[in-house]
Amino acid sequence: MRERQHWYESIIDAIPLPLSVTDSDMRWTFVNKVVEDLLGKKRPDIMGMECHNWGANICRTENCGVACLRRGQTRSMFHQWSRDFTVDTHYLLNLTGQRIGHVEVVQDVSEQKALGDLMAKITSYSKLLVNNAATLSNASQHISSTGDQVSVETSSISAGMEELAQTITALASAAEEVSANLQGVSAALEQTSRSIESIAENARHGTDLAARANQLAEQASGIMGELGSAAAETGTVTEIIKGVASQTNLLALNATIEAARASEMGKGFAVVAGEVKNLANQSGRSADDIVTRISGMQEISSKAVNAIGDVNGVIATVAEAMAHINEAISQQRAATGEVAGNLQQASQGSSESAENITQASSAIQEMSASIHKINDAARGNAEALRSVNGSVKEMSRIAGELDAIIRTHTKQA
Structure with missing residues (x-):
């Protein structure tokens, strides 16, 4: 039994993302190796602590992952330490399907967000470039047509x-x-x-x-x-x-x-x-x-x-x-x-x-x-x-x- 537990823990520890499990009172019942490294504490020392010890800026706010889950929102985001993170939160169920806790997976999406922002900016700037190109084209046509008109009027003035x-x-x-x-x-x-x-x-x-x-x-x-x-x-x-x-x-x-x-x-x-x-x-x-x-x-x-x-x-x-x-x-x-x-x-x-x-x-x-x-x-x-x-x-x-x-x-x- 202990061997199987260790086997499961090893699998979870291999996940390169912070993963934590809390009970219905939002106390930790399990964290993986990444969380230990982030908190600088061993797993036994963390068990039973309230999850707000993360020290994240969304803790004890309505943007908390568990609070969002309870409103039906499984994914939330927060920005801290000059980084962008997503929090995926799901209910933990027993064999009878009863909710007995929460599983939260935190992911650093700074690069993805930066890339998305970059693409959004590129798209926006591309539209601006297209609009400005259209403006330049219209202005060019206007200048060309007015040039012809000025030429005609100049000839008229000369006559x-x-x-x-x-x-x-x-x-x-x-x-x-x-x-x-x-x-x-x-x-x-x-x-x-x-x-x-x-x-x-x-x-x-x-x-x-x-x-x-x-x-x-x-x-x-x-x-x-x-x-x-x-x-x-x-x-x-x-x-x-x-x-x-x-x-x-x-x-x-x-x-x-x-x-x-x-x-x-x-x-x-x-x-x-x-x-x-x-x-x-x-x-x-x-x-x-x-x-x-x-x-x-x-x-x-x-x-x-x-x-x-x-x-x-x-x-x-x-x-x-x-x-x-x-x-x-x-x-x-x-x-x-x-x-x-x-x-x-x-x-x-x-x-x-x-x-x-x-x-x-x-x-x-x-x-x-x-x-x-x-x-x-x-x-x-x-x-x-x-x-x-x-x-x-x-x-x-x-x-x-x-x-x-x-x-x-x-x-x-």
Whole structure:
């Protein structure tokens, strides 16, 4: 019997793992050789001791192997002395199947755990590497596509710059033409201003001459009125002379008759002679009066002639002033036509300038849009490059950690 016990103990002692058996009160009833070596005590000295004398950090805690078994968990783990251990705990049964104790097998799984951790890290880092590789690929594609877009937009900007240069050249030409037309307008306006001043001066002179002519015409009208009065008075005198002549004729007839009767009535001649003398005196006075009035009429007529001459002179001067005015008006008309032509050309040049400015504005807007697109692409590239840089750094860090883990594991192995 003892031989068989020794035989079983030898078998258990050959197990290279710590193995202990406790009763229901968690007191040791058996330990193998490995446990003796770990505790530094012989098996007889250990029997009956409570198992917490292991001194493990899970003793007397809910992570104790027996406590875990009683909760239905046959395997538990703990970390101590910089090592990792697993505890496999099972019930010890008698022949009737009754639970009479516990069997605990402790195993140092530090290498296995380290290897598992290493594999987990390698797997995790592999996923990170795959993700970072995908990020790099996406960033590369994005940079490539934005590069193509930037190339297209750059070509668009180049074409826009050429169009803008042509538009600016046309705009400068139109501006020079407008400037020349405006200078022509300025010169024509100066000439028009001088013409207007000349017209105003001649108009003022013409007004003065017209006033003078009106005054002279009034004087001539007055003189002609006096001449008309003198002519009327002369007509009166002429009527008197006609009456005198008629009476003289009558007297002559009477004288002829009296001459025929002279033999009978000689005295009648004396009476006729007296009447003829009176008529003759009256005719003389009328003749003197006529001479006086004719002289007055001659003087008035001379005045009228002089006044009419003055009026003619004034009219000639007015005609000359009107000729100057007409000439100035013609010059003004020509200058106005030149101003209108220059203004029309300037307006046309301004329209062309406005059209060129519109084209330049459109070209600038298109270039601005292209620049915005390039800016957006540059920002996208910058973000992609930052992502690439971050991915590269992360991959470098992962590679370093993997190298360190592998080196550590190699040294431990």
